[in-house]
Amino acid sequence: MLHLDHLVCGARPFRLEADLTVAKGRIAAVIGPSGAGKSTLLNTIAGFQPPTSGHILWQGDDLGPLAPGKRPVAMLFQDGNLFPHLDVQTNVALGIDPRGRLDADGRARVAEALARVGLDGLGGRKPGTLSGGQQSRAALARILVQHRPLILLDEPFAALGPALKADMLDLVADLARAQAATLLMITHDPEDARRIADDTIVVGNGRADPPRPTADILDNPPLVLQDYLAASA
Amino acid sequence: MADRAQPVRPGAGIAAGLLVGAVVLGALAAVFWRAGGAVSPGPADWAAVRFTVVQALVSAGLSLALAIPVARALARRSFPGRSLLVTLLGAPFLLPAIVAVLGLLAVFGRSGWLNAGLGLVGLPPIQIYGFHGVVLAHVFFNLPLATRLVLQGWAEIPAERFRLAAQLDFGPGETWRMLELPMLRRIAPGAFAVIFGICLTSFAVALTLGGGPRATTVELAIYQAFQFDFDLGRAAFLAVLQIALTLGAALIALRLSAGEGFGAGLDRARARWDADGWALRATDAAAIALAALFLVVPMAAVAAKGLPGLLALPGSVWRAALTSLGVAALSLGVLLVLALPMVAALSGGRRRWIDLAGLLGLAVSPLALGTGLFILVYPVANPAALALPVTALVNAIMALPFALRILVPAARGIVADYGRLGAQLDMGRGPFFWRILLPRLAPQLGFAAGLGAALSLGDLGVIALFANHEEATLPLQIYRLMGAYRMEAASGAALLLMALAFGTFWLCDQKGRSHAAS
Known part of the structure; x- marks a missing residue:
């Protein structure tokens, strides 16, 4: 269970409050207007920004003192999820051992993960020679081998076309459910949320609301979301 | 963070x-x-300071003045070999000073190619040693650097401005006044200061082309204090003078400088609509050709003169x-x-x-x-x-x-x-x-x-x-x-x-x- 305990985050003068829990194994969409603080929230959970006050707890443990790489978190950013000078296999292997030294078992796990995301046989390629969709799959393969119980997505598929994005969301949901991982994903598109998210967290007006079932929220959106959805429709 | x-x-x-x-x-x-109080500056020392500053001012001024038409021509013309020429502008920075001096001597020296040509038409030979030799060598080194720095300024003017200028039917005069001159006012002081600083510390050029009481830089004077008198106290005193000069120049350059001149994106010319007349084309072509000749001929001379000796x-x-x-x-x-x-x-x-x-x-x-x-x-x-x-x-x-x-x-x-x-x-x-x-x-x-x-x-x-x-x-x-x-x-x-x-x-x-x- 992820518990944000009276969390206040953001760099002055921006300020975002969150006091909520996400149950283990749930998939939650994080939705709200641009600049509302969705990325700030995820960056704070991942440990890239220190909270102003409050605590982030995972299964009851405070993550505050942990460096980003020591948290039970795997995160995909908007871009820059692969090192362009390393081949796909090595990129994935970094999820097992950041020094890139793998035994036979590790190599087998990398191959398995690549097969799982449909990149069989492409492990020797550099990211630059892959399509956008294949690059996303490679990043997902790394998330898979990282095997962290909390997965954060900061719109990693925003640059993909609608059909490809839907494929990726299905894949990521499958992977998360197979590992019983908790998934938080930022999105601008209510359809993304409907597609895979059990719950939705609305971010706006300086606060992140506790998650509620996605269908409820999208069928009866709160005021801050109404404005946003109407404006983007 | x-x-x-x-x-x-x-x-x-x-x-x-x-x-x-x-x-x-x-x-x-x-x-x-070591310099502490032991020596007091003599007239020769002040002469060295004066020569150092004056030659650096003149060298920097000339380099910049000549660089502006060349950079302007490069900025508004595209022609085959343009990116090669821009690359070549980086060469003098790497060229050892002593090699450049030999190249310049081969072209402008007493028995060089230029004087041979002047002799053929009955004109008196030109002199390369002393003040103008030092300045010539410094312009050879720094004209390319100045051109790159100024060209950087042109490259930083957004393409939309030139499109807007074409839309408003600006001629070359209006473009100069409205776009190019303001850019130069911003870029030129920094470029001048950088080159002035480089010329202050030039040693090999002064050693080979300068010398004597009327063409000695402080840097050269330090060397002479070592070499001829082995007077460490005097060398130290001169070094203090030199440090004051270079530190001052470096501080001024840091305040004024806007770019490094290593920048990317110089190898493409912008689409321009304001400089189509034949006279402008001719002057641009002449500026580019003269600059290229001035750069390439001394290097070619080193190759030509050196080949027999190489064996x-x-x-x-x-x-x-x-x-x-x-x-x-x-x-x-x-x-x-x-x-x-x-x-x-x-x-x-x-x-x-x-x-x-x-x-x-x-x-x-x-x-x-x-x-x-x-x-x-x-x-x-x-x-x-x-x-x-x-x-x-x-x-x-x-x-x-x-x-x-x-x-x-x-x-x-x-x-x-x-x-x-x-x-x-x-x-x-x-x-x-x-x-x-x-x-x-x-x-x-x-x-x-x-x-x-x-x-x-x-x-x-x-x-x-x-x-x-x-x-x-x-x-x-x-x-x-x-x-x-x-x-x-x-x-x-x-x-x-x-x-x-x-x-x-x-x-x-x-x-x-x-x-x-x-």
Whole structure:
């Protein structure tokens, strides 16, 4: 269970409050207007920004003192999820051992993960020679081998076309459910949320609301979301 | 952002910054201590200061004035060979000064090509030694740099402005007044200050083309105080004068400078609609052609004059070439050992003082620094025994500001792009440095290494203070051959040195690029 305990985050003068829990194994969409603080929230959970006050707890443990790489978190950013000078296999292997030294078992796990995301046989390629969709799959393969119980997505598929994005969301949901991982994903598109998210967290007006079932929220959106959805429709 | 999100370790960089600071400031302290009150400036000293400042002002002014039409022509014309020419503008920066002097002598010297031509039509020969020789050589070196700096300014004018200007039917006059002149007002002072600073510390040019009471720079006077009188007190006093001059110029340049002139994006001309008339085309063509000739002909002359001598080079030249390669390799090693930790430290945070320590090389002249190191070394060891390591160290410190300017922005970009991913993967600072930062920095690293190695190969400065008669670097050996009027051997050795400097740069740069491409 992820518990944000009276969390206040953001760099002055921006300020975002969150006091909520996400149950283990749930998939939650994080939705709200641009600049509302969705990325700030995820960056704070991942440990890239220190909270102003409050605590982030995972299964009851405070993550505050942990460096980003020591948290039970795997995160995909908007871009820059692969090192362009390393081949796909090595990129994935970094999820097992950041020094890139793998035994036979590790190599087998990398191959398995690549097969799982449909990149069989492409492990020797550099990211630059892959399509956008294949690059996303490679990043997902790394998330898979990282095997962290909390997965954060900061719109990693925003640059993909609608059909490809839907494929990726299905894949990521499958992977998360197979590992019983908790998934938080930022999105601008209510359809993304409907597609895979059990719950939705609305971010706006300086606060992140506790998650509620996605269908409820999208069928009866709160005021801050109404404005946003109407404006983007 | 919290320090734990920093993927690189600052400790080694802080140590490297402290070391550079200690060497430079230690040498300065030695100079000030030795100069303390012992000497008072004589008329010859003031003459040297005056000559140094005046030739630097004139050289910088002329370089900039000539660069503006060339840069303007390059900015608004596209023609085959344009990007080659822009690349060629970088060549004089790498060209060893002594080689350039030989090239200029071959063209403008007493029995050079120009005077031969003047003689044919019955005109009196021109003189290259003294004030105008020094200025000519400085313009040769700095016209390309000035052109690149000014061209950078043109490249920074957004293409939309020129589109808007065309829409408003601006002619060349209006474009000049509304777009180009304001840009130049912003760019020119910084470019002038940078070139003025470079000309202040020029030694090899003054040594070969200047000299005598009326054409001695402070840098040359330091050398003469060593060489003729072995008067350390006077050398130290002159070094203090030189430090005051260069520090002043460096501070002014730092305040005014806007760019580095290494920038990308210069190899494309903009679409322009305001300069279509035939007269403008002709003047632009003439500006470009004259600049190219002025650049290429002396280098071609070195090749032409050197080729016969190359086949019969004396053994001393080959020995000196080996020595030079050794010094350059050592200097490159020192440069990398200093620069890489500083780059790593600077890539993650501000730490402005490390940056300043790296810039110290710009604020002291090589001979002033060499004088200080000589004073420090003299009581404990024979300076001649340390000539080569000290030369390598001074070369590395002089190349450090350029290396940092090339590496730090790129490293900051890499950390901004991949720092979070590295942290997220719990990479640790060592693996991030070796696996991510270094490989991704390879193109800039190759460029900086090539620059450092080529500058060290071509340097004629500190070595002249320290070396005894048995040993020499290649530039020093060329100078000695010139002094002995063995011009054919000197020309051959100059060609060899030019090939070594360009070849080393090309090799390093290429290695960096191919590493990045693979």
